Amino acid sequence: MENDTNTLRRLKTIEGHLRGVIRMVEEDAYCIDVIRQIQAVEAALNKVSSQILESHLNSCVITAIKGDDPKERERVLKEITEVFEMSTKV
Amino acid sequence: MENDTNTLRRLKTIEGHLRGVIRMVEEDAYCIDVIRQIQAVEAALNKVSSQILESHLNSCVITAIKGDDPKERERVLKEITEVFEMSTKV
Amino acid sequence: MENDTNTLRRLKTIEGHLRGVIRMVEEDAYCIDVIRQIQAVEAALNKVSSQILESHLNSCVITAIKGDDPKERERVLKEITEVFEMSTKV
Amino acid sequence: MENDTNTLRRLKTIEGHLRGVIRMVEEDAYCIDVIRQIQAVEAALNKVSSQILESHLNSCVITAIKGDDPKERERVLKEITEVFEMSTKV
Numbered sequence: 001m002e003n004d005t006n007t008l009r010r011l012k013t014i015e016g017h018l019r020g021v022i023r024m025v026e027e028d029a030y031c032i033d034v035i036r037q038i039q040a041v042e043a044a045l046n047k048v049s050s051q052i053l054e055s056h057l058n059s060c061v062i063t064a065i066k067g068d069d070p071k072e073r074e075r076v077l078k079e080i081t082e083v084f085e086m087s088t089k090v
Numbered sequence: 091m092e093n094d095t096n097t098l099r100r101l102k103t104i105e106g107h108l109r110g111v112i113r114m115v116e117e118d119a120y121c122i123d124v125i126r127q128i129q130a131v132e133a134a135l136n137k138v139s140s141q142i143l144e145s146h147l148n149s150c151v152i153t154a155i156k157g158d159d160p161k162e163r164e165r166v167l168k169e170i171t172e173v174f175e176m177s178t179k180v
Numbered sequence: 181m182e183n184d185t186n187t188l189r190r191l192k193t194i195e196g197h198l199r200g201v202i203r204m205v206e207e208d209a210y211c212i213d214v215i216r217q218i219q220a221v222e223a224a225l226n227k228v229s230s231q232i233l234e235s236h237l238n239s240c241v242i243t244a245i246k247g248d249d250p251k252e253r254e255r256v257l258k259e260i261t262e263v264f265e266m267s268t269k270v
Numbered sequence: 271m272e273n274d275t276n277t278l279r280r281l282k283t284i285e286g287h288l289r290g291v292i293r294m295v296e297e298d299a300y301c302i303d304v305i306r307q308i309q310a311v312e313a314a315l316n317k318v319s320s321q322i323l324e325s326h327l328n329s330c331v332i333t334a335i336k337g338d339d340p341k342e343r344e345r346v347l348k349e350i351t352e353v354f355e356m357s358t359k360v
Contacts, residue, residue: 004295007295008292008295008296011288011291011292011295012292014288015285015288015289015292018281018284018285018288019285021281022278022281022282022285025274025277025278025281026278031322031323031325031326031330032326032349032350032353034322035319035322035323035326035353036353036356038315038318038319038322039319039353039356039357039360041315042312042315042316042360043359043360045308045311045312046175046178046179046312046360047175048308049174049178049305049308049309050171050174050175050178052301052304052305052308053170053171053174053301053305054167054168054171055301056301056302056305057167057170057171058167060301061155061167062155062163062167065151065152065155065156066155066156073152077144077147077148077151077152078144079302080143080147080170080302081140081143081144081147083174083302083305083306083309084139084140084143084173084174084177085136085137085140086306086309087174087177087178087309088136088139088140088177088178088180088270089136089269089270089313090178090268090269090309090312090313090316094205097205098202098205098206101198101201101202101205102202104198105195105198105199105202108191108194108195108198109195111191112188112191112192112195115184115187115188115191116188121232121233121235121236121240122236122259122260122263124232125229125232125233125236125263126263126266128225128228128229128232129229129263129266129267129270131225132222132225132226132270133269133270135218135221135222136222136270138218139215139218139219142211142214142215142218143211143215145211146211146212146215150211169212170212173212173215173216173219176216176219177219178360179223179359179360180219180222180223180226180358180359226355226358226359227355229354229358230351230354230355230358233350233351233354234347234348234351237347237350237351238347241335241347242335242343242347245331245332245335245336246335246336253332257324257327257328257331257332258324260323260327260350261320261323261324261327263354264319264320264323264353264354264357265316265317265320267354267357267358268316268319268320268357268358268360269316270358
């Protein structure tokens, strides 16, 4: 994966957010507020995943499909279906 | 989309499942049992979506990427990111 | 579950929506459009589940918690955690 | 929220997992592997949320429902529906 500055920045922000959630638990914050913050972390992670997928489609996937190796093409397309299917479960 | 017999069969099974849920509500079934059946319907719909995406990747997407129209290629890849992002929300 | 007119009406609307999706597949609609409609059906099902849970909390759950049977109370609360956990997976 | 040692321990493990994801991006790991690890982080977060909800139901919610304040009871039940509804979206 190209060392995406934007992806890194977002992930580090999410790490900070998660540390905030840990602090909330340490300080006995209200359960529902903790759950809401965890859900906000997950929404941010979903956003990052979508960005990574977008950049993957526009690089590796195009290369694989234009390439001469049918096995590689099949593999790359199968992976996309797999992460899509998993995304409906998390 | 190719008129996928398998997709159609699955969707009709899900329709039958959903009618069963409606009957449960009409017959005053226990709330939690109804919610569980709705969740089962959703899991089945996720499965169908993944299948449709897989067949789409192996037809339209390959054609678009191998084709000469960069706009079309861009459009097709953008759609995949969009349904992926939406899949994390439903 | 109280025979909720509103829940029934929503579920029947969703059934109509799902039949529309089946028709789309029969008529070879574009894959991505089908996936989007399936996602819309799922969003609507999520909404119905939330409504059913809300009415369940305000009836059965209150009764169980105010009641004298600790086993029943435990069971009712456990079910809520279970449907919550499942909801993160579908 | 009771300062739950188990919840804290899980969240700190997830924080470590997320730092691992950041390292993967820094080291140009394969996009799909990064997405899969992000999905694993989300699955772990869902698990923690369920645990927190379970402990909340067995403490605050019981207290509120047995209490004398109908407004408080209503508020507490409304929150559960809200986090349930949100859980279907992240």
